[in-house]
Amino acid sequence: MNPSGKLRGQQHGKKNLLTRATEFNKELQNCLNLCNVKGYEESEIRGYLNNFTNDICLHRWKLKGKIVALFAFLILLIVVLIKYGISCGYENWLIRHLLISALPYWNWPSYYDARCLVENPKYTTFSLSVQDCEMCEDYSSIQRLPISEKMQVGSYLTHELPLIISNGSFNVLRKNISNVREFAREVMMDDGHSLYNPCGFSSNLRGRSKEQYTLMNMIKSEQFSSKFYAHWENCDTLAAKEFRLFYSRPPSLPAMLQLDGSNWVMLCSDFDGTVPRRIQLYSSVTIVMVIKGNMKLMLIPKYTCQHSCNNVTQTMKDNDLLLITDFVWDLYYIPNCSQDETIVFGVGGRFE
Incomplete structure (x- = not known):
């Protein structure tokens, strides 16, 4: 895998995330300014913003549900391919393609190469001095x-x-x-x-x-x-x-x-x-x-x-x-x- 390509993918993912956060902050500030101009009280503003954030949370849960459903479908597809003896070359290509596509958003190679997934802060080992x-x-x-x-x-x-x-x-x-x-x-x-x-x-x-x-x-x-x-x-x-x-x-x-x-x-x-x-x-x-x-x-x-x-x-x-x-x-x-x-x-x- 080309390290420079991987780095560009990570930078592109971070740029998109920063752009979305900036746009969200502008929308929120515009909403607050509009409420102040119309003379809404603080309690009314809080209620309006709660409805706004609830919609965002609902959208986020729906997105997570879609991701879980997609992974479940892929796992089911792989099981069917293995069970009926279909060539594993395509499924290997599909898994590799999905993992490479996920690199800008999830750096999984660090977990693949890690010797320990959960570090124990109280564990100490002997080192040669x-x-x-x-x-x-x-x-x-x-x-x-x-x-x-x-x-x-x-x-x-x-x-x-x-x-x-x-x-x-x-x-x-x-x-x-x-x-x-x-x-x-x-x-x-x-x-x-x-x-x-x-x-x-x-x-x-x-x-x-x-x-x-x-x-x-x-x-x-x-x-x-x-x-x-x-x-x-x-x-x-x-x-x-x-x-x-x-x-x-x-x-x-x-x-x-x-x-x-x-x-x-x-x-x-x-x-x-x-x-x-x-x-x-x-x-x-x-x-x-x-x-x-x-x-x-x-x-x-x-x-x-x-x-x-x-x-x-x-x-x-x-x-x-x-x-x-x-x-x-x-x-x-x-x-x-x-x-x-x-x-x-x-x-x-x-x-x-």
Whole structure:
């Protein structure tokens, strides 16, 4: 859509509104002057103006009724078109045309792009400040803890420090999977994953296909490349629920940490990657579980702390578990598994 055209439409709508208000004000002033010339008393003038404003209100209600009736007719028309299988191309054109026509009078794109329709003035959220960067100013490597010291995990979380628990994801996988291809095939053939597209899908198998789940199509056609990587988030509720059947809650997690609904997976087979791939952190805590192989990850400080904190690069080993909050760092990983295969699970969480 042409922004200049949209702006002209808004200005035209405001000009029409201003012109009508000016004309209404002139008519009202002329009416008042006429009543004064004829010697009407104040009570008579008020009664006459009440009749005048009542007519305006009645006209306004009639106009609103016509608009409601028009919308009801359009909705009924769309329902009929869908019910009787008429091509949806025309109805899509009609809806777009109506929305574009409404732009000079109703700026609906602001609602379409809004994350929250009703703001809560009492809601406050944490924001990263320059003073908070002191916690990562001299941070060079992620602390490791043996699983026997899991009682200290809560202290790391409350201080926003990332932590790796050695053998923290041991025996988390509920099914016996021998290799990446077998695991990918079993996941993709599941109904919850074959019916719904994932979020944040990234892979060297994407190609030019319009389908987001190119990896699933490759598995179905048995045209599996010997070298590939792929990661995605099971953001759909059904897909995330089905994927939870593949893993159990790690026993190394403290009771204060609750797991969220969504989860994600990263697969890598004989791929020699060098470019860091970002993992979007939508939860306050992210749990990364290495089920098989190794995973090279990178913590990059957020923009506020980039002047005082350095990138942290570390390799997670087989059965390692990472806990990281979304406060200071952004999480990246490098799909480099030329010597081995890698299977990694991720799940969001929160703590109080």
